[in-house]
Amino acid sequence: xxxxxxxxxxxxxxxxxxxxxxxxxxxxxxxxxxxxxxxxxxxxxxxxxxxxxxxxxxxxxxxxxxxxxxxxxxxxxxxxxxxxxxxxxxxxxxxxxxxxxxxxxxxxxxxxxxxxxxxxxxxxxxxxxxxxxxxxxxxxxxxxxxxxxxxxxxxxxxxxxxxxxxxxxxxxxxxxxxxxxxxxxxxxxxxxxxxxxxxxxxxxxxxxxxxxxxxxxxxxxxxxxxxxxxxxxxxxxxxxxxxxxxxxxxxxxxxxxxxxxxxxxxxxxxxxxxxxxxxxxxxxxxxxxxxxxxxxxxxxxxxxxxxxxxxxxxxxxxxxxxxxxxxxxxxxxxxxxxxxxxxx
Numbered sequence: 001x002x003x004x005x006x007x008x009x010x011x012x013x014x015x016x017x018x019x020x021x022x023x024x025x026x027x028x029x030x031x032x033x034x035x036x037x038x039x040x041x042x043x044x045x046x047x048x049x050x051x052x053x054x055x056x057x058x059x060x061x062x063x064x065x066x067x068x069x070x071x072x073x074x075x076x077x078x079x080x081x082x083x084x085x086x087x088x089x090x091x092x093x094x095x096x097x098x099x100x101x102x103x104x105x106x107x108x109x110x111x112x113x114x115x116x117x118x119x120x121x122x123x124x125x126x127x128x129x130x131x132x133x134x135x136x137x138x139x140x141x142x143x144x145x146x147x148x149x150x151x152x153x154x155x156x157x158x159x160x161x162x163x164x165x166x167x168x169x170x171x172x173x174x175x176x177x178x179x180x181x182x183x184x185x186x187x188x189x190x191x192x193x194x195x196x197x198x199x200x201x202x203x204x205x206x207x208x209x210x211x212x213x214x215x216x217x218x219x220x221x222x223x224x225x226x227x228x229x230x231x232x233x234x235x236x237x238x239x240x241x242x243x244x245x246x247x248x249x250x251x252x253x254x255x256x257x258x259x260x261x262x263x264x265x266x267x268x269x270x271x272x273x274x275x276x277x278x279x280x281x282x283x284x285x286x287x288x289x290x291x292x293x294x295x296x297x298x299x300x301x302x303x304x305x306x307x308x309x310x311x312x313x314x315x316x317x318x319x320x321x322x323x324x325x326x327x328x329x330x331x332x333x334x335x336x337x338x339x340x341x342x343x344x
Contacts, residue, residue, distance in 0.1 A: 029333035037327030043072030074177035091119035123180035200231015249282030274309030
């Protein structure tokens, strides 16, 4: 009887809790990429990268030579050896850079660098080993988007003519590495390469989408409020690119309750309001732990949903900025070297 009462009072206690990890650095993190339940890469301030190849039993921390002043806001990893780091910051201050390693971080190659005024990278993602995108805050009223078709060794700007105009004040948040999401596959004669970019800054948060990497982009408004410090911070889509969730809030008022969830079931063509998260407040990232169980993180705490945003269950009040899941494990990162793992 006592056990039954406890289960009724604290249903979320049945769900696993975050387990803290020792990252061996005090750098702050907003970038994490889980390749598997063993291999995870993290990017951070002061040119820092961190890697585990044994599921978090040990972590290796390092600094990219020549990038000591860079803040790596996104990381994309293909394996224990191959990974990309994206530096976010004003290009005119030499902060807009992309690095690649092919030997587990022993050496890094600077594969892209620009000092074009206004460029400020927000997120990077890949469809496969060859094709990927990185995007920046707008230049002349359009997103600044780069594409690679040779595994990230060279990057070329996507023609602005393919992109819709942005509203005054509209931009993106380099907060969790998930303001850009790609989904795609190739199988026999069927293939697709979908991509989505999330915005804030003005009016309502919007989602820009491309059904293939060669088509013009479209834009759709969501119910998530947006302003100079608010909007959509993170996106998630299922492998088919149909069911998606957008999360957000206000980074100047991190715990304020708001309409911080939007849901789509048609690949981002339309968005409806989801139930606000529990706990409320800014959510910066969301990813799938297993099945329909999606975990959302942010400075205001963590929670999960098992019905695509109709209901949310609180996990705890832990503050994280970014999340990446693979193989039944989710890895979350935050300020001052904070890393934790959650298992299904």
